[in-house]
Amino acid sequence: MSELNVKFGANERSIPSPATVADAIKAFDRDALKSALAAKVNGEEVDLNKELTASDEVLSIEAIDAGTRDGLEVIRHSTAHLLAAAILDLFPGTKLGIGPALMDDPRYGFFYDIIAPRNLTEEDLPAIEKKMKSMAKQNLPYRREDIDKAKILDLFKERDEPLKCELIDEKVSGTASVYFIDNSPFIDFCLGPHVPHTGKLKAFKLLALSGAYWKGDAANQQMQRVYGTAFATQEELDAWVKQREEAEKRDHRKLGKQLDLFSIDDDYGQGLILWHPKGGVVRNEMERLLREELEKREYSFVYTPHIAKRDLWVTSGHEGNYSDSMYAPTSIEDEEYRLKPMNCPFHIGIYKSSPRSYRDLPQRYSEMGTVYRAELSGTLHGLMRVRGFTVDDAHLFVRPDQVSVEVSDCLDFAIKVFETYGFDKVKFELSVRGDAENKGYLGADEDWASAEKQLAAALKDRNITYERIEGEAAFYGPKIDIKIEDAIGRVWQLGTIQLDFNLPERFQLEYTGEDNQKHRPFMIHRALFGSIERFFGVLIEHYAGAFPLWLAPVQVAVLPITDRINEYAEAVANELKEGGFRVEANLKSDKIGAKIRDAQLQKVPYMLVLGDQELEANKVAVRERKQGDIGAMSLEEFKEMITQQRLSRSL
Ligand SMILES: [Zn+2]
Numbered sequence: 309m310s311e312l313n314v315k316f317g318a319n320e321r322s323i324p325s326p327a328t329v330a331d332a333i334k335a336f337d338r339d340a341l342k343s344a345l346a347a348k349v350n351g352e353e354v355d356l357n358k359e360l361t362a363s364d365e366v367l368s369i370e371a372i373d374a375g376t377r378d379g380l381e382v383i384r385h386s387t388a389h390l391l392a393a394a395i396l397d398l399f400p401g402t403k404l405g406i407g408p409a410l411m412d413d414p415r416y417g418f419f420y421d422i423i424a425p426r427n428l429t430e431e432d433l434p435a436i437e438k439k440m441k442s443m444a445k446q447n448l449p450y451r452r453e454d455i456d457k458a459k460i461l462d463l464f465k466e467r468d469e470p471l472k473c474e475l476i477d478e479k480v481s482g483t484a485s486v487y488f489i490d491n492s493p494f495i496d497f498c499l500g501p502h503v504p505h506t507g508k509l510k511a512f513k514l515l516a517l518s519g520a521y522w523k524g525d526a527a528n529q530q531m532q533r534v535y536g537t538a539f540a541t542q543e544e545l546d547a548w549v550k551q552r553e554e555a556e557k558r559d560h561r562k563l564g565k566q567l568d569l570f571s572i573d574d575d576y577g578q579g580l581i582l583w584h585p586k587g588g589v590v591r592n593e594m595e596r597l598l599r600e601e602l603e604k605r606e607y608s609f610v611y612t613p614h615i616a617k618r619d620l621w622v623t624s625g626h627e628g629n630y631s632d633s634m635y636a637p638t639s640i641e642d643e644e645y646r647l648k649p650m651n652c653p654f655h656i657g658i659y660k661s662s663p664r665s666y667r668d669l670p671q672r673y674s675e676m677g678t679v680y681r682a683e684l685s686g687t688l689h690g691l692m693r694v695r696g697f698t699v700d701d702a703h704l705f706v707r708p709d710q711v712s713v714e715v716s717d718c719l720d721f722a723i724k725v726f727e728t729y730g731f732d733k734v735k736f737e738l739s740v741r742g743d744a745e746n747k748g749y750l751g752a753d754e755d756w757a758s759a760e761k762q763l764a765a766a767l768k769d770r771n772i773t774y775e776r777i778e779g780e781a782a783f784y785g786p787k788i789d790i791k792i793e794d795a796i797g798r799v800w801q802l803g804t805i806q807l808d809f810n811l812p813e814r815f816q817l818e819y820t821g822e823d824n825q826k827h828r829p830f831m832i833h834r835a836l837f838g839s840i841e842r843f844f845g846v847l848i849e850h851y852a853g854a855f856p857l858w859l860a861p862v863q864v865a866v867l868p869i870t871d872r873i874n875e876y877a878e879a880v881a882n883e884l885k886e887g888g889f890r891v892e893a894n895l896k897s898d899k900i901g902a903k904i905r906d907a908q909l910q911k912v913p914y915m916l917v918l919g920d921q922e923l924e925a926n927k928v929a930v931r932e933r934k935q936g937d938i939g940a941m942s943l944e945e946f947k948e949m950i951t952q953q954r955l956s957r958s959l
């Protein structure tokens with residue numbers, strides 16, 4: 309019997325061969341095996357069942373415990389396999405598509421695309437989940453085999469899996485790994501890694517069913533997508549379910565209807581937002597705050613059209629790299645035009661309209677720029693994912709030596725704005741090029757080095773702690789991503805501050821330097837929200853519809869107790885309106901309890917309850933939406949109080 313030389317962390321020892329990765333870990337530490345779901349062999353992630361070969365003479369095995377993101381991904385991906393196996397058991401003849409883990413979707417943790425012999429409904433999910441649980445209890449091993457292409461195709465043809473065969477045809481040359489679950493006809497052609505056996509899957513839940521197309525293409529077969537999620541422990545799953553329930557209560561689609569903020573109407577098109585007057589008030593206030601800050605920071609306001617000649621998109625590179633997200637060209641007098649998916653090329657046009665000298669820089673152009681993206685109907689979601697949206701966009705054209713100062717101001721801008729909305733947990737991520745060798749990054753090495761250094765300096769300058777992420781930069785430059793945490797702990801990726809070496813090159817942008825020579829400016833794409841629509845959705849859910857006074861569509865509800873008081877109520881309302889407040893007087897003959905309930909449902913910040921007493925004393929009885937009754941005061945005092953709150957945009 310031969311021996312394998314195994315390294316585990318700093319330790320090294322020999323174990324009898326043949327051995328699996330699990331055997332190797334066990335040789336060192338039984339506890340490590342308990343928490344290990346996968347391991348790295350020769351730097352490559354494999355699952356625990358992989359047999360070690362003689363060529364793996366020295367192994368570096370690193371246990372991935374269940375708490376890590378990698379570990380969770382293995383759990384979720386493995387649960388997707390379990391789901392498919394359970395469906396095959398309950399609905400023989402089901403054809404399988406793909407079944408990946410989802411790591412960044414707040415709603416789901418994995419899915420499997422299937423075509424079952426009959427259409428599944430939500431009512432089928434409990435039975436499938438039950439089957440999965442019973443399979444989990446049996447500790448069925450996940451087995452991996454490396455098989456050559458012809459044999460893999462045979463295996464899947466035997467099982468009559470045409471879609472899998474199509475994938476194998478496209479993706480495999482030579483050999484590939486196939487995963488088996490013992491006692492199940494289910495096999496999957498996949499890279500893994502997976503858990504050693506189904507018993508490792510302790511906390512999962514099926515969540516939803518939706519339509520999907522094979523390969524995401526509407527021209528292909530229609531499939532059904534079964535969604536679920538999984539965690540390492542039941543406690544984590546329970547906490548997630550609780551957060552999800554809270555999120556459901558705050559669902560912006562539900563609140564958007566209840567508060568009459570916006571709608572999406574199939575007669576106009578999915579993914580197209582109709583902003584109602586009350587939503588329009590909030591948007592106007594959102595834009596007002598931005599405009600004030602933009603003016604303070606000496607941005608210029610520009611306005612650009614929604615379509616441009618197709619050739620422009622060829623120059624910008626969108627036609628080549630971004631075409632799938634753009635709407636088809638339309639012809640105007642034999643020339644082709646396309647709707648804009650981004651605003652950048654238009655701002656470049658403004659920069660290029662005159663010669664620029666080093667003294668003219670920076671140029672800061674801002675625009676609430678509406679763009680259109682071709683999204684599949686299955687991916688649309690309320691305000692969060694739409695087909696037309698407005699970017700709080702800005703492009704800065706700067707000299708290379710100005711990057712740090714300008715980015716620093718962008719950061720200050722972002723922090724100021726998000727604090728005003730009450731997001732005190734703002735996270736910044738600096739994505740840099742990392743290993744530059746084989747990634748196809750554009751731009752000179754010294755530009756990258758200088759840009760990365762200046763972005764980091766800007767973050768440091770603002771005393772911002774940030775995460776540095778290697779290898780996540782765009783191919784055209786490093787960037788800072790902005791994320792916020794909302795009231796129930798969900799993290800939203802919003803805007804970005806993105807350096808770009810590519811577009812200035814493609815459009816041959818120039819400025820004349822102090823040396824009288826032509827130089828190329830750097831370009832910075834900067835958006836705080838990314839999409840006004842999406843940020844509005846985030847705000848609705850963050851506040852659970854109860855906007856702070858400065859944003860509230862109706863700030864004060866005036867509620868007379870009887871008809872006798874209507875005249876006084878109107879006078880009070882008018883005086884507040886003259887002060888610039890958004891006021892509604894409810895002069896209906898309803899009972900006061902009903903009027904208060906109604907204002908409460910509309911989440912109006914202040915209610916003024918007016919009866920004979922108030923009329924006689926020339927006062928207003930004030931109800932705050934959360935605290936309830938806060939006592940009577942003169943109208944002047946009340947006005948003073950809310951004027952302060954409006955001015956300071958207090959929460
Ligand atoms: Zn797999």
Ligand SMILES: [Zn+2]
Pocket residue numbers: 650651652703833834
């Ligand atoms: Zn841009």
